[in-house]
Amino acid sequence: MKHSFIEVDPESHFPIQNLPYGVFQPRSGGAPRIGVAIGEYVLDLSVLDDAGYFSQTSIAGKEVFQQPSLNKFMALGRTAWKEVRTIIQQVLSSEEPTLRDNEALRNVALLRQGDIDLLLPVQIGDYTDFYASKNHAENVGTMFRGKENALMPNWTHLPVGYHGRASSIVLSGTDVSRPQGQMKPSDATEPLFGPSLQLDFELELGWFIGPGNKQGEPIAIEQAEDQIFGLVLVNDWSARDIQAWEYQPLGPFLAKNFATSISPWVVPLDALEPFRIEGPLQDPEPLPYLRQHGKCSYDIHLEAYLEAEGINSQRISTSNFRYLYWSMAQQITHHTVGGCNLRPGDLLASGTISGPEKETRGCLLELTWRGTDPIILDNGVERVWLEDGDRLTITGWCQGDGYRIGFGDVTGRITSC
Known part of the structure; x- marks a missing residue:
């Protein structure tokens, strides 16, 4: 079973096997952007994108996570979704040091859910x-x-x-x-x-x-x-x-x-x-x-x-x-x-x-x-x-x-x- 370096209660809805997407805005300020829930935290995907974590994927350069809705990412299809999900699970893995051991990156990429406001995740047309x-x-x-x-x-x-x-x-x-x-x-x-x-x-x-x-x-x-x-x-x-x-x-x-x-x-x-x-x-x-x-x-x-x-x-x-x-x-x-x-x-x-x-x-x-x-x-x-x-x-x-x-x-x- 996969484990994250972030401690997650067994009854939490958001273990590394889930990683649901949402749109959030930090209460400290800043524009809405996209993240995934992991335990009691949100991983800011726009920070990972800016740091080059998705540079070898089909979403490279598209800035899909710097958006106020998931629509642009959703439109790319299953291949892009799978690529991104694989990278996020790897980054959050207990065995992967790139985020786990990078305190400066962790401080900006991981926010407590109590420090953000969640927004409607999708611009719904129909x-x-x-x-x-x-x-x-x-x-x-x-x-x-x-x-x-x-x-x-x-x-x-x-x-x-x-x-x-x-x-x-x-x-x-x-x-x-x-x-x-x-x-x-x-x-x-x-x-x-x-x-x-x-x-x-x-x-x-x-x-x-x-x-x-x-x-x-x-x-x-x-x-x-x-x-x-x-x-x-x-x-x-x-x-x-x-x-x-x-x-x-x-x-x-x-x-x-x-x-x-x-x-x-x-x-x-x-x-x-x-x-x-x-x-x-x-x-x-x-x-x-x-x-x-x-x-x-x-x-x-x-x-x-x-x-x-x-x-x-x-x-x-x-x-x-x-x-x-x-x-x-x-x-x-x-x-x-x-x-x-x-x-x-x-x-x-x-x-x-x-x-x-x-x-x-x-x-x-x-x-x-x-x-x-x-x-x-x-x-x-x-x-x-x-x-x-x-x-x-x-x-x-x-x-x-x-x-x-x-x-x-x-x-x-x-x-x-």
């Missing part, structure tokens, strides 16, 4: 949210249409998705204002306008597109994973009462476009390679352009915590990325099969990730079964939907032998509108 968890789709369909009609006829034939709003994607820690809109309670004859009373979270993972494709040139299933730069945690906040009134016939609008929160560290797909697993059996077999063979899913443990006023953070959901029916590659391929072009920095998200058991449901709509079965928090406090002042946190990791590949967390607090 955002697509999918509906890729079969358990989630069946639960929601059962609530609204009955068990016999839980899944729409197309669901097992294609990855269902909708185009989200990139402008309202915010970094973890940003407060979320309760949205307003039209709602029509079941006992009302006319719609009402006001703040959402059924505000929900959605436990998701998202992935950023690297080079992308030209318009009219679809991405084949065999090449789809080469487009994935890395993954982040996603909370696609949802106003269920607004959604129930507006979603037919064209789907979510105001119920989703007010805020989507993401975690700041982008975990490289290569870091997840040891945790590949078989995906679920797909029946019926997808059409040829969506057929994928081998291990196409990942064992990523996910948890959601709710903290209410006067009540400590309490776990309310435990899920796993392995529950997704449609893989990331299938979602990318389907997205482009009609000729749509994806661009560097585009974000695709999984949709709510739910498992077969109650505790593995990834949103309050399912956990409380549309409000009929409240969650009981400490001191007997009940929750059906999110209330003002509530803080929702999602975290996740892959558990290795003596190390974790973690995503940090994504958190947000609900404020009144």
Whole structure:
């Protein structure tokens, strides 16, 4: 097992096997730049670049790490990503002296995470949210249409998705204002306008597109994973009462476009390679352009915590990325099969990730079964939907032998509108 000369706790999300990318700004001053997380530190890649560590790679002279976003680096593709990752792991290795024994370089290249501010890591041009968890789709369909009609006829034939709003994607820690809109309670004859009373979270993972494709040139299933730069945690906040009134016939609008929160560290797909697993059996077999063979899913443990006023953070959901029916590659391929072009920095998200058991449901709509079965928090406090002042946190990791590949967390607090 690889070890870094920087001491990393076995339960840290950021060992040398991970090295997620982020954009940061030192609190002491200076422009935003790109780094990787290692234990409690950030390694400033712009310093390494200036010192010539990447001079023999395909990124030489491109100044990709002196940027306020990861887009320029992501656009270079998998060969460049692998070159850089190999060098960073070597530089941070316990057996490599070039940084370990260079005190002057260490003092400028390594910063404590407590001494920096993390920024949105990517300039996101487009955002697509999918509906890729079969358990989630069946639960929601059962609530609204009955068990016999839980899944729409197309669901097992294609990855269902909708185009989200990139402008309202915010970094973890940003407060979320309760949205307003039209709602029509079941006992009302006319719609009402006001703040959402059924505000929900959605436990998701998202992935950023690297080079992308030209318009009219679809991405084949065999090449789809080469487009994935890395993954982040996603909370696609949802106003269920607004959604129930507006979603037919064209789907979510105001119920989703007010805020989507993401975690700041982008975990490289290569870091997840040891945790590949078989995906679920797909029946019926997808059409040829969506057929994928081998291990196409990942064992990523996910948890959601709710903290209410006067009540400590309490776990309310435990899920796993392995529950997704449609893989990331299938979602990318389907997205482009009609000729749509994806661009560097585009974000695709999984949709709510739910498992077969109650505790593995990834949103309050399912956990409380549309409000009929409240969650009981400490001191007997009940929750059906999110209330003002509530803080929702999602975290996740892959558990290795003596190390974790973690995503940090994504958190947000609900404020009144």
